[in-house]
Amino acid sequence: MNWKKISTFIAFSAISLGSYAQANLLNARSADEIGIKDLAEIVAESEGPIPYGRVSDRDILFGMKVWETISLEEKVNAPYYFPTEAIAAEGRKSLFQVLIDGIKSGDLDEVYGDSDFKKKRTLKDLESAFTRIDTTDAGRDFYNAGEKIPDEYIVREELQPHHVKEYHIVGMWFFDRNQGELKYRLLGICPVVPDIYTLGSENENLVELFWVFYPGARELLFRNYAFNEKNPMKPINFDHMLNSRRFSASIYKTDNVYGDRRIDDYIQDNSMRQLLESERIKESIRNLEDDMWNY
Numbered sequence: 001m002n003w004k005k006i007s008t009f010i011a012f013s014a015i016s017l018g019s020y021a022q023a024n025l026l027n028a029r030s031a032d033e034i035g036i037k038d039l040a041e042i043v044a045e046s047e048g049p050i051p052y053g054r055v056s057d058r059d060i061l062f063g064m065k066v067w068e069t070i071s072l073e074e075k076v077n078a079p080y081y082f083p084t085e086a087i088a089a090e091g092r093k094s095l096f097q098v099l100i101d102g103i104k105s106g107d108l109d110e111v112y113g114d115s116d117f118k119k120k121r122t123l124k125d126l127e128s129a130f131t132r133i134d135t136t137d138a139g140r141d142f143y144n145a146g147e148k149i150p151d152e153y154i155v156r157e158e159l160q161p162h163h164v165k166e167y168h169i170v171g172m173w174f175f176d177r178n179q180g181e182l183k184y185r186l187l188g189i190c191p192v193v194p195d196i197y198t199l200g201s202e203n204e205n206l207v208e209l210f211w212v213f214y215p216g217a218r219e220l221l222f223r224n225y226a227f228n229e230k231n232p233m234k235p236i237n238f239d240h241m242l243n244s245r246r247f248s249a250s251i252y253k254t255d256n257v258y259g260d261r262r263i264d265d266y267i268q269d270n271s272m273r274q275l276l277e278s279e280r281i282k283e284s285i286r287n288l289e290d291d292m293w294n295y
Helices: 003-015 038-046 074-082 095-105 122-130 135-142 214-222 238-243 269-294
Strands: 060-071 131-136 156-158 166-176 181-194 206-208 209-211 250-254
Touching: 060 074, 060 269, 074 238, 095 122, 095 181, 095 214, 122 131, 122 156, 131 135, 166 269, 181 214, 181 238, 181 269, 209 214, 214 238
Parallel strands: none
Antiparallel strands: 060 166, 060 250, 131 156, 166 181, 181 206, 181 209
């Protein structure tokens, strides 16, 4: 047992008791004891997320990468959207805020420009994507006159959790011959937001803000919790939610001979047919496991 890791986690827990406002609620003898976790819970959480098992390439009988959209307009995906403002009393933040705060603090550095995960992006690279600084008409008058623009004429706008429309994820479905079953491994996640320069206009242009290589974000997501509608006393960390696929998603792209061509590239201007094609791909993946056992 790693006691150094546990002691560090205990210190972290003591600092952030507000994050667990309902812990020890029924056993507390005074209000000050609410939020204090017992040693067993601290030890269990200090271990971090369950590590992925190693999968040898030669043990993968079949594998297919799929890209999916998690629409935040669907009620079942609400835990990834809310709260739109951090709830200090419970220490809860939306998934988007967790990712942004992780990037700003340096806890999350596995950030890339696309789902190929080849070109890394830094905080400096991203600032122009989620922050816009502009001046009012009165401020431009100062600028044209060669004078310093007063702060009250400078407008700073930053993307907020309520601006996120959906998430794109990429993962692999594969058949592991050692386990004899079909499995899924999440590889990346990306918030989709309106372009900061079209934000609030009639024709908002949705863009992929950045891609996070998921295995490098697991520790951060493990430490942050979403609201559990089925049992509010037991919040679920984002790592568990995503790995257990607690969301509704539709496939928009998959491995194919045309270079990972998107569904809406070959089925255009027909949302129903696009949805049916997405369901067809899902069904073909589900049938893979049954087909493996047919001789």
